[in-house]
Amino acid sequence: MDMAIAWDWLKQKNFRLNDPNLHPVVAQRGWEVVFEAWRKGIYVLITQGNRTFKEQEEIYAKGRRKNPDGSWTVVNKKEIVSNAKPGESYHNYGIALDFALYTPDGKQVTWDMNTDFNKNHKKDWMEVVQMFKARGFEWGGDWRSFKDYPHVQMTFGFSIAQLKAGKRPSRPAMVVQVPEPKITDKKKEEYMIPVAKADKIIALIQAKWKEKDEQIKQYQKMWQEENAKPDKCQQKLDEYHRAAEALRKDKKELGELADEVRKVSGRRAANN
16 A cells, blocks of 8 residues: 555654664564554554653653652642553563554644544554554553553563562564565566466467477478488578578577566466
């Protein structure tokens, strides 16, 4: 499908996946989801990746007030966006992502879970969630309490308590590969021959090939008859031989031409 948003543009917007503090497996799988979704006409924006403890406190503070003794008091429940204090979010360890979607024109970011921008009768948000799940991510929308619909995480089997105690998932020696669309040879596509038309062309070539074959047989017969004469003419024998060889060359070229037509119509060559 023709993409409304260019891949190069979307790559730049998803710069958070290039954060070296993000676990490489999380970054790689994140890029794969963004790319797969893009190919389906869904434009994912990674809004959060690795998050510092300070940033986590700022998020936790929304809807709350920090008291002098370090405790927190809720002042506005509607403004609360996280129940995770600094060190209590998988974001703080580079193994979680938050995402949103772009509108098809790329002008707006939305968290609407009911959109179907690619018109395939499926909710875009849930399509993206399934892409993440297929790559080993947990989705915050599956949590029993305080559901976090834009959130996905890859725990690697580690609990928050273990992470706070200093344990970390191993980081494989890998280079994160940003997917790239295959470059299509538009010129080659323009010259593709429909199979039905190719069959007609090949039939004409084969008829010409048979005609050349019959001519070769005639020259062979003429050569044999002349060679059987007591007063055979060497000049005629040479002439018949050259004519037959030229026809054999024509036959070979016709066969190669038929194979080329087969190839550009998506068929296998006769000699393959």
